[in-house]
Amino acid sequence: MTDVLILGGTGWLSGRVAHAWRDAGVAVTCLARGGRPAPDGATLAVADRDAPDAYAEVADRDWDEIVDVSSNPGHVAAAVAALATRAAHWTYVSSVSVYARADVPGQDETAELLTPTVAGEESEYGRDKVAAEGAVRAGLGDRAAIVRPGLIVGPGDPTDRFGYWVSRFALAGKGPVLVPETDGHHAQVIDVDDVAAFVARIGADRWSGTVNAVGDVGTLAELLEGAREVGGHSGTVVTASDGFLIDHEVAYWSGPRSLPLWLPADMPGFMRHRNDGFGRAGGVLRPLRETLERTLADERSRGLDRARRAGLTREDELALLGELGA
Numbered sequence: 133m134t135d136v137l138i139l140g141g142t143g144w145l146s147g148r149v150a151h152a153w154r155d156a157g158v159a160v161t162c163l164a165r166g167g168r169p170a171p172d173g174a175t176l177a178v179a180d181r182d183a184p185d186a187y188a189e190v191a192d193r194d195w196d197e198i199v200d201v202s203s204n205p206g207h208v209a210a211a212v213a214a215l216a217t218r219a220a221h222w223t224y225v226s227s228v229s230v231y232a233r234a235d236v237p238g239q240d241e242t243a244e245l246l247t248p249t250v251a252g253e254e255s256e257y258g259r260d261k262v263a264a265e266g267a268v269r270a271g272l273g274d275r276a277a278i279v280r281p282g283l284i285v286g287p288g289d290p291t292d293r294f295g296y297w298v299s300r301f302a303l304a305g306k307g308p309v310l311v312p313e314t315d316g317h318h319a320q321v322i323d324v325d326d327v328a329a330f331v332a333r334i335g336a337d338r339w340s341g342t343v344n345a346v347g348d349v350g351t352l353a354e355l356l357e358g359a360r361e362v363g364g365h366s367g368t369v370v371t372a373s374d375g376f377l378i379d380h381e382v383a384y385w386s387g388p389r390s391l392p393l394w395l396p397a398d399m400p401g402f403m404r405h406r407n408d409g410f411g412r413a414g415g416v417l418r419p420l421r422e423t424l425e426r427t428l429a430d431e432r433s434r435g436l437d438r439a440r441r442a443g444l445t446r447e448d449e450l451a452l453l454g455e456l457g458a
């Protein structure tokens with residue numbers, strides 16, 4: 133194994149995949165638009181995948197491994213058309229969002245999928261991933277690995293979701309923290325570097341097939357308690373009912389004015405996918421506590437009270453706590 137091409141490599145997960153391969157002593161080339169650097173030691177091939185000749189610079193040679201993270205089925209199909217004959221093995225990073233049902237716990241890789249988007253149809257994340265998976269399987273056959281991560285967490289997370297909790301507990305210190313009801317809610321997360329190491333591992337093994345890359349299923353209550361401990365919080369924890377949060381326009385899951393990882397009650401399957409295939413294919417999960425600790429270190433370096441892409445501002449949180457009499 134000497135030459136790896138990453139279609140991407142300047143983003144979050146794909147950057148960590150580039151690191152993992154580089155640390156394995158392999159020559160890594162990242163193909164991206166050039167606005168962000170490739171990781172140290174990797175070569176950047178500048179190209180825009182919207183352009184017809186996007187792969188010209190990397191198509192004149194063979195690759196031991198090609199990794200693609202794109203969610204654009206047109207980009208994925210064009211890359212397969214240009215590069216499939218050049219690749220000994222291909223790993224496509226998909227998502228558990230390909231599954232048709234979010235209400236069924238315990239789904240494995242054989243569960244029903246959404247219908248794929250077709251050219252000209254409006255883009256829809258999960259359906260686009262199904263279409264992209266199909267292009268990779270059709271072009272690569274048994275040289276393809278399809279990896280379906282669930283919620284990816286850890287240092288550098290651009291979505292600011294998971295880090296909200298450990299960061300908020302640390303910021304609040306002895307003050308109160310607002311949490312959602314946790315009865316019946318689960319949490320299933322995977323550290324970004326566990327996904328990256330797995331992608332590199334199956335590439336090295338030339339493993340073929342489709343696999344969920346998800347953590348062990350835990351409860352949301354356990355995750356929040358872990359975040360509280362790691363954040364060193366000693367204040368009160370105030371639970372807001374779903375009705376209170378909805379009435380006060382607090383969003384589920386992600387984004388501004390949200391409580392991250394809180395999900396509607398009709399999605400009990402979304403954070404409860406099977407992960408035995410991940411273990412069988414050589415995947416290793418670090419303890420949640422370790423991920424929380426390194427996430428907090430990253431959150432501290434980025435600023436606990438910075439503007440975030442996900443969660444409540446401390447000001448909004450205190451206003452809601454005030455309404456609850458806390």
Ligand SMILES: NC(=O)c1ccc[n+]([C@@H]2O[C@H](COP(=O)([O-])OP(=O)(O)OC[C@H]3O[C@@H](n4cnc5c(N)ncnc54)[C@H](OP(=O)(O)O)[C@@H]3O)[C@@H](O)[C@H]2O)c1
Pocket residue numbers: 139140141142143144145146147163164165166167168179180181182200201202203225226227228280281282283284285
């Ligand atoms: N976050 C989660 O919890 C989660 C869960 C399940 C699955 N996933 C999947 O995990 C993957 C995340 O990968 P990531 O974090 O590396 O994504 P990302 O940060 O969005 O990076 C995308 C990469 O593709 C490159 N790129 C985008 N548009 C391009 C274009 N037109 N031409 C050339 N290059 C282009 C970007 O480079 P430039 O912008 O520099 O050009 C970057 O290197 C995705 O497949 C996502 O669907 C994520």
